[in-house]
Amino acid sequence: LDAPLYADLAGDAEVSFEFFPPRTEKMEETLWSAIQTLAPLGPRFVSVTYGAGGSTRERTHATVERIARETDIPPAAHLTCVDASKAEIEEIARAYWDAGVKHIVALRGDPPVEGTKFTPHPEGYQGAADLVAGLRKIAPFEISVAAYPEGHPEAVSPEADIDNLKRKLDAGATRAITQFFFSPEAYFRFRDRAAAAGISAPIVPGILPVSNVAQTRKFAAMCGAAIPDWMDRLFEGLDDHPAARQLVAATVAAELCRRLYAGGVRQFHFYTLNRAELSFAICHLLGKRVKKAGALEKAA
Numbered sequence: 001l002d003a004p005l006y007a008d009l010a011g012d013a014e015v016s017f018e019f020f021p022p023r024t025e026k027m028e029e030t031l032w033s034a035i036q037t038l039a040p041l042g043p044r045f046v047s048v049t050y051g052a053g054g055s056t057r058e059r060t061h062a063t064v065e066r067i068a069r070e071t072d073i074p075p076a077a078h079l080t081c082v083d084a085s086k087a088e089i090e091e092i093a094r095a096y097w098d099a100g101v102k103h104i105v106a107l108r109g110d111p112p113v114e115g116t117k118f119t120p121h122p123e124g125y126q127g128a129a130d131l132v133a134g135l136r137k138i139a140p141f142e143i144s145v146a147a148y149p150e151g152h153p154e155a156v157s158p159e160a161d162i163d164n165l166k167r168k169l170d171a172g173a174t175r176a177i178t179q180f181f182f183s184p185e186a187y188f189r190f191r192d193r194a195a196a197a198g199i200s201a202p203i204v205p206g207i208l209p210v211s212n213v214a215q216t217r218k219f220a221a222m223c224g225a226a227i228p229d230w231m232d233r234l235f236e237g238l239d240d241h242p243a244a245r246q247l248v249a250a251t252v253a254a255e256l257c258r259r260l261y262a263g264g265v266r267q268f269h270f271y272t273l274n275r276a277e278l279s280f281a282i283c284h285l286l287g288k289r290v291k292k293a294g295a296l297e298k299a300a
């Protein structure tokens with residue numbers, strides 16, 4: 001696909017940002033400063049992840065509720081089925097609803113011990129589709145679910161993965177957010193297969209700006225994303241050049257976004273890793289401009 005020149009991007013892309021809950025006060029400051037930088041771009045929502053095995057339960061709640069309390073950006077809370085009964089999930093979901101958190105990213109989750117198999121809680125949900133159906137009964141949440149353009153590592157086949165995505169959407173989710181990927185073709189093939197299976201909900205690409213290939217490779221191995229060989233070559237020799245590394249990272253991600261845009265994509269979800277600058281620069285290249293000052297202050 002011929003990508004449009006940056007000057008031709010209409011600024012009509014919608015963006016959302018993902019954060020993880022901070023572990024320390026210092027990290028909380030970094031996160032809050034990232035939110036402050038990105039908020040004026042007018043994101044559709046910002047989401048906060050839930051650590052493996054529910055390990056960040058309290059911190060995820062605290063972060064999401066602070067966003068709900070102190071900003072006017074709609075917050076989304078990630079929630080998984082791991083180690084939780086249906087009753088516990090209901091309690092968490094009701095607390096979110098009451099705190100003004102009306103959007104859940106509903107996931108099966110991975111077991112707390114890496115490499116082990118997911119086993120549902122005896123009184124819990126079997127997987128994400130089951131969780132979506134459960135949440136729907138609790139309150140009229142907006143629900144997003146996960147999708148895997150390069151396949152989930154446990155998927156029996158690409159078709160089974162698409163069937164599972166369809167089950168999640170049919171159960172009441174309104175959008176899928178993808179695992180990160182670096183090949184626009186992989187995304188387009190997946191979107192075509194989803195459309196052929198009758199999926200009409202938006203499949204929002206998850207964009208990971210990479211500035212540390214080794215770290216990303218470690219993470220990608222766990223979640224079924226492929227890191228192309230050219231990525232290593234691209235960052236070769238940049239270990240001692242952090243500024244150049246950032247520029248290369250922004251360029252690669254912006255190119256990916258531009259090609260997705262050319263293929264009709266208008267919603268982008270950024271894995272920010274709690275740092276604003278890369279995502280801000282990529283959004284800028286996508287034509288996004290600061291919409292409003294003071295997005296952090298709730299209207300009185």
Ligand code: FAD
Nearest residue numbers: 049050078107108109127128146152154155161164177179
């Ligand atoms: P599911 O949709 O339940 O599917 C899991 C696997 O089982 C798939 O391979 C699916 O094809 C297969 N499957 C399901 N049902 C059936 C069936 N009936 N028959 C055959 N096969 C079936 N993890 C966290 O712990 N915390 C987070 O905050 C978090 N955020 C994420 C955000 C995004 C956007 C993405 C893409 C992933 C996120 N993850 C998170 C990772 C996610 O929890 C893992 O990838 C997990 O292994 C699968 O979760 P899921 O919701 O996709 O599971």
